[in-house]
Amino acid sequence: MSQVSYTALTREGLWTNNPALVQVLGLCPLMAVTNTAVSGLGLGLATATVIMLTNGIISAIRSHTRPEIRVPAFMMVIACVVTGIELAMNAWLHELYQVLGIFIALISTNCTVLARGEAFASKNKVLPSMYDGFIMGMGLTLVLITLGSMRELLGTGTLFANANLLFGEAGRALTIKVIDDYRGFLVAILPPGGFLGLGLLIALKNVINTRRQRKAQAVKTPSPAAVPELTPA
């Protein structure tokens, strides 16, 4: 793996190898935190930052880490970075920190973080590793926001409620009350809503993939060059 294609990395992180929809990793925070779009976004960004930094560090020390103890070493790196992020959020985004609570500390146990370190960063150079971490984090964040928006919209009829937690006082204007006088649909906000929502998102992704494949096959007969061949390494 001498040359890394950033386009391929982007496609992997956002779609073909999306950490939440394809690898289905780190579901605990995914279920617990996505009852509003804003907390989903907050946790997504925190996780993205963590993966980017840990991937960078792991890649930088990869030639000094003995293979026998690489996982404990990676875990130490991850724990340090997460602690740093946690302290930073406590200082600058204190209210969001209180909303997300234990789930910030739990980023260190999120399998996605260790998986990217082990699968990618320990074999690649620093810059591609950081980019991989960043784009994987973005893939996760997109799912967290989508799921959070779905659940918030269904559950309470609003979007981006409490946006001030993330964006300061100006964020209050972001809150949209989509449905006035909404009765609320509690199950969407409760944990079952997280499972149902993620299941529906995965199903939707599969539907899109099948459609695309069918279309690609239909095109294949006249011109084989039109089909982009994707073979994950």
Next chain:
Amino acid sequence: MRLANLIQLDMPLNTATSPHAKAPITVSTVMLQVALALIPGLIAYVWFFGWGVVINIFIAVVTALIAEGVMLRIRRQPVGMYLADLSAVVTALLLALALPPTLPWEITVTGTLFAIVIAKQLYGGLGYNPFNPAMVGYVVLLISFPREMTVWVPVVSMSEYPLNFLEYASMIFTGKLPAGISIDAITEATPLDSLRIHLGLGSSVADIRATFGIDEETSRLLSVVPIFGMFGGKGWEWVNAGFLIGGLWLIYKRIISWHIPVAVLGALMAISLVFYLFEPARYASPMFHLFSGAAMLGAFFIATDPVTAAASPSGRLLYGAGIGILLYVIRTWGGYPDAVAFAVLMMNMVVPLIDDHFKPRVFGH
């Protein structure tokens, strides 16, 4: 589990020669008979609790048929054939019978949509759903709208203000109460609910029976909720008796086998009898449990759903007994108005294990 599908699709099975007698039984005749068997219970229901349930049934059936049709179209399945099997209608009937009679229409629609679209069609339609769709719809509503879902009307003869058909319709569709009537005048907790609340406050069953006696006049004077009827919950005993009659007719017609209802009711009776004999002050009698809430409806109509129940006779006994015991446990120590839905769904989860354990032995091995 696949049996329903075999009958339904009328698959050309290659069988041996000889004349074969074919029973004129299809999914739609089965479903039609199940729907007919609900009538005695439904009549009792309307008699004791008014017309609200009929409006709920209408809303649920229309929603279910539309949702089923749209989903079948999206899934590119034959719409007419599956709609005619009436399984969506039966799901809607069972759900609507479980709902409070004054429930706002959009909640009924939400529950029916959830039952048909998510619990049934997304899993692959009739024959493939691991969970009873009507009960999934009910539980989603119970969790999502705890306030609306636990409001019940008192027995008509006991009510300060029994609602007529139009007043029910106006409550369901617009949320408007009749002029000059407060919500408290027309709603009351169910017997199971009141019993649980009063036991929780430390009264004994005998105390409660003395206070909330069966004498209608006294109850009305004291304006208290009558909990006990002649042998079960007030009003509910006759609704349950109606469903019992319908259920027995289904067994007689061999639409359902006796295993599941007998196991559900037997287990419910056994466990409630044990606790009742052990401490009659704290635990209601077996008769009360058998003839309150949705016990009979659950035992004969809900637990016996051929798709989600266990397949073998001994498996069905185990499945039914599990429902009966869970029913008692959740009613007695849980926080919900009734427990049929949770008990059935929990046992639905176990069905694959039960079926695997009671697999018929292959001969020759």
